[in-house]
Amino acid sequence: MAKITKVSPLAPAAFPDLPQIGGLRFAAAAAGVRYAGRTDVMLAVMQPGTAVAGVFTRSATRSAPVLDCQAKIGGAAEGPAAVLVNSGNSNAFTGHYGQASVAAITAAVAAATGVPVTRVFTASTGVIGEPLPHERIVAKLDELNGALSDTAIEQAARAIMTTDTFAKGACATVEIAGQPVQIAGIAKGSGMIAPDMATMLVYIFTDAAHDQAALQALLARLTDKTFNCITVDSDTSTSDSLMLAATGAAGVDATGNAAFEAALQGVMLDLAQQVVRDGEGATKFVEIHVTGAASDADAKIHAMAIANSPLVKTAVAGEDPNWGRVVMAIGKSGAAAERDRLTIRFGDILVAENGWVSPEYSEDEAAAYMKGQDLVIAVDLGLGDGASTVWTCDLTHGYIEINADYRS
Amino acid sequence: MAKITKVSPLAPAAFPDLPQIGGLRFAAAAAGVRYAGRTDVMLAVMQPGTAVAGVFTRSATRSAPVLDCQAKIGGAAEGPAAVLVNSGNSNAFTGHYGQASVAAITAAVAAATGVPVTRVFTASTGVIGEPLPHERIVAKLDELNGALSDTAIEQAARAIMTTDTFAKGACATVEIAGQPVQIAGIAKGSGMIAPDMATMLVYIFTDAAHDQAALQALLARLTDKTFNCITVDSDTSTSDSLMLAATGAAGVDATGNAAFEAALQGVMLDLAQQVVRDGEGATKFVEIHVTGAASDADAKIHAMAIANSPLVKTAVAGEDPNWGRVVMAIGKSGAAAERDRLTIRFGDILVAENGWVSPEYSEDEAAAYMKGQDLVIAVDLGLGDGASTVWTCDLTHGYIEINADYRS
Incomplete structure (x- = not known):
């Protein structure tokens, strides 16, 4: 973040043209968490009934947002769901204050969006051990909610960058029962990369419907073949989070569908390899x-x-x-x-x-x-x-x- | 070796003034193993009855000299003993040719010095996977044997350097039964340093007598508190060797002596820390x-x-x-x-x-x-x-x- 100089020589030519995912809207804002003049908060809101799965860092010193997400993953897929992510401060190793920050942010997201607080997931990435100025994020929530859009996924991908030199996205289309189903994902990460269970911040969305418990098992299985097979520096973040949400807006269920699994694995591997291609200082x-x-x-x-x-x-x-x-x-x-x-x-x-x-x-x-x-x-x-x-x-x-x- | 530019800022002011160890002589020579114009072979010869202990890398791809040493360690402390070390080529991952090189060198040392081949220990450090031009070393053995001296330990320490920026030595004196006993050691190492069992090339000598089996146990125990507690880059060499020889020339037995153990541990820790202080690129x-x-x-x-x-x-x-x-x-x-x-x-x-x-x-x-x-x-x-x-x-x-x- 401090030293983004030039784009990695291994970067793709451009951010991919990601499809819109029915039942999913994004917004990004500049809250000034650590630096002025850049977007540093993203909000994603998903329609009622969206199934949500997630895997997280195994670090023994994991961050307050990770602990909060882990407590919530596995709850019933009822009502809408939301993800709020900030860059600039990881809210890790911030003690009780860190938990208070998560509580303040999730409550504010719930109030602004109408999503039940038990379905509001957050992540924070950036400096460790400094108090998160959560009031700056809370102050932006009405603006974020008002700006939610079907087409803002690239802005969301840019808002969560830290030492990343390019925004990372990947997508796939797969047909289920004659109906096209979309998968789109975004990621950030370039250092402190040696995932153990999950890695970095990764958000993947599909408009397929999916049984939630099966979605969680699928995500864990594919993570072992994708994000858990990359390393930049052998260091493991305190904040790594990977979430997968199935909104069901496409009107078909992908549970147990082999083509869906293959397409999802392709998107996950693409994002994982993009993280390596943005490895800090990487030239090969x-x-x-x-x-x-x-x-x-x-x-x-x-x-x-x-x-x-x-x-x-x-x-x-x-x-x-x-x-x-x-x-x-x-x-x-x-x-x-x-x-x-x-x-x-x-x-x-x-x-x-x-x-x-x-x-x-x-x-x-x-x-x-x-x-x-x-x-x-x-x-x-x-x-x-x-x-x-x-x-x-x-x-x-x-x-x-x-x-x-x-x-x- | 290729890029020795300046001495590490963490280096000691000078090579220490090491004591002579009775029953031990050294020589060094320039055999041109890889580079011309520098000493790259050292020979140490110890008097009959010297007890010899050694610990070695646990690498699954360890070098031919290490395998040869491991086969010989534990043999009876009869007759004289010798150590020959070359820099410039590690003779690691060199297949049957590597074993033939060890056989040629140990036979030549035995012929030149009169030490039984079962008591000739070798080590090689430098490039991996290239054939060791052992004939260049064999050709120097008569010269080395003729040059053996009580006072050449510093030259020996210099001959085994690779990317080291300074020669490493340490010593201690301890009194046993009213008799002064000397301990002196030399080491090389600055990269590929994350020992597992033993580390780098380290040779420590004492003029105390010592039961050989007890010496081996003592060395293993102290290695866990010294050389196995350092790391430069988490990489473990294929050639790491640490040997300890007790000539007995001082006329007292140090077996089980607590003061001797403490002094030996001090020498080992000093040498281990010198290796870290010469860590490749180290400034802290x-x-x-x-x-x-x-x-x-x-x-x-x-x-x-x-x-x-x-x-x-x-x-x-x-x-x-x-x-x-x-x-x-x-x-x-x-x-x-x-x-x-x-x-x-x-x-x-x-x-x-x-x-x-x-x-x-x-x-x-x-x-x-x-x-x-x-x-x-x-x-x-x-x-x-x-x-x-x-x-x-x-x-x-x-x-x-x-x-x-x-x-x-």
């Missing part, structure tokens, strides 16, 4: 693909050890095909590995096999590959059928610049 | 002191989560008293914590308590403290008696510079 987008592990869990441990290794990440930044550091990361991960069964590829280039560099390996060819912007590091452990794919970015001077100065 | 030395945890193990998990957090490390680099990131690291660690019982101090400054910033906290005072070179971050969890102290450094542009280019 890296897929780590591990196969042949003793189990899927072992594969993910190896993949995350590679993705989080500062030495691997700096080698990628330096466009150095330093596969020895990949070997190091596998070795330290703690999951099963046998040195002489490892196979390592950079893209299609066979780098190492049988416990040593491949006889056909060409350092020049690998160095040329590393100059690309999207890279794949593939490791086969030769032990079993376990597999995992995770996504990360490189570690550059940009990360140091952003984080050695920015008080987040 | 940071002690993380965790108390009040549910167990010692939990305390160490919290301490290491703080010490390894890129966001904490960059905040320290930026001299930013960003205690919110300390809260974040505790929250993500996975060990037990209750937000509202946390107390956080920077040095003597009470920063946070009762789940929020302390009413007496002054940001200006904390910012002034962070300008210091040696910092203490203390966390009390308010849950139990578990405690742990670990040491780390900050994460700076220097780390990126060293590792985005240097092929290690």
